Amino acid sequence: MSTATATATRTAPVPMRRRSFSWAPARTYIQAAIILVWCLAPFYWMIVTAFRDTGYTFESTPYPNHITLDNFGTVFDESLGNHFARNLLNSVIVAGITTLVALVVGVFAAYALARLNFRFKFAVMGFILGASMFPGVALVTPLFQLFTNIGWMGTYQALIIPSISFTLPLTVYTLTSFFREMPWELEESARIDGCTQGQAFRKVILPLAAPATFTTAILAFIGAWNEFLIASQLSSEQTKTVTVAIASFTGAQPHQEPYTAVMAAGTIVTIPLVILVLVFQRKIVAGLTAGAVK
């Protein structure tokens, strides 16, 4: 609605601009091009290197040459001690379960925070926000000892539980902001039609909230997928996630950083995320900025 008025006022001064040539658009395009290159060049370089022969690792030709798929073979080569397929599966399991738990639990809290009036609302929101900003390193020490004592080191739950500590607050915070902007009049009409508050929630609100929930799920999943600190300390060979695996990759040449293979692994991990993010671009931006602005 506000965008409509914005474009209306923006198009208005066009005749004025036509009078003389203005440098303003050209300057905008130059700056936009700089932003584009700054954001995409490293990403582009990762992909180019991923497809480059190891012998030409430090080739500086800006376009792809010496193209090979060997690096992707190295990534999955178990004889080199890489278990990347396993690592990918581990990341999917850990990030997937974390996201699921955070959503199932967080959706109720978000509803309460967005819709209900109760005492301590401010305090609860403050606690949840504080939790989302909590330094993960302050959890690693006690959990390291605790999980060692109860024999959980290197298990999936040892990775999932600490991941919930930052995904759940993020989920609640984002969902709360989304929920506040939903057409809640429909809930009231459902209640007038005889639904209880619980029924109105299940039958009217949940279907309406699905897109917001989905966006939040993507954000939570990306957060959990990208986690490194906790996974690097509490995982074992069997439960190592992709981020940890990429940081400690072994290549064909001993004592030589396998740059091209690492770039290939990075490409494998990143491309699905980038596609996901670009497809749901609008929603993700809305989710990221939700709460920061009113």
Added chain:
Amino acid sequence: MSTEVPARSEATATPTAPHRMPGRESADRKQVTQGRWASMLLLPTLVLLAVVIVYPVINAVTMSFQKDAGLNPVTGFFEQGGFAGIDNYVHWLGQQCNGQACPPGTLGSEFWSAMGTTFFFTIVTVILETVLGFWMAIIMARTFRGRSAIRAAVLVPWSIPTAVTAKLFFFMFAFEGIINKLLGTQILWTGSEWPARWAIIISDVWKTTPFMALLILAGLQLIPDEVYEAAKVDGASAWQRFTQITLPLVKPALMVAILFRTLDVLRMYDLPAIMTGGANNTTTLSILVVDQIREGFNSAGAVSTITFLTVFLVAFIFVRFLGANAVGAATSSGKK
């Protein structure tokens, strides 16, 4: 600014809109049932957070007052742990090992330098990200063909896992890497103190400026164009329009963005851990804690508690004195 004031009244949760309620009595009753309903809905989240955050933190604080078992350097005998009082804190804050200054090279001697490095990274990256993010947001707020491409492009660095970003920049900053070739320099980027610090800062700025830019852009889009038109008519220069209109109106969103980013950099671990392993004075507080875990839990508990309190203190200063009202933004009812 003034339009945002009603946000506060929500927090007290008293029925401030009596015209919506049929009467005071039923409003109170509604309040009670809503409160009961709310506590049921919030319970799972609060219990789970208590288990995954509050319990470990209490555990860490308890540990931090215990002695690590180990050899006593004075007597040479193995000693069990036991209550240590504030010894662990004296060890870190005073950099004291067994009653004297910790020898160089031990973790104990690195505390204040790690604290300094962490704050240096925080201040420099947040300033760079704010300036660059503001610039990006202003460009993205303009109408031009291809604007959506820019908005998509800024999401790319954001969506790349930090560990991959670290490896990518480690490769680009390699001695024979593309950055030395482009600059025509021969710098051992990750091999000496200041180049390593700048390599880490540049990587972090690349990865997280988009987040800042998007938050600022969201704030910019709330400013109606009419305000700018009016200022132009009144003869305000571009700089005046920026300082008199844009900055004050975007300030709430900006402060929240700066708060989030500051607290995020204070716990920075992935980039230095992967790019330098904390060598060459790039050890942050988080790296120090992780290194200490294998040398003694209880002492690690103390330094992790100090880290947590530092982050907490900075957050408090931001919210209390700099007006970063993240909670207010989150609890205010409805938009507009």
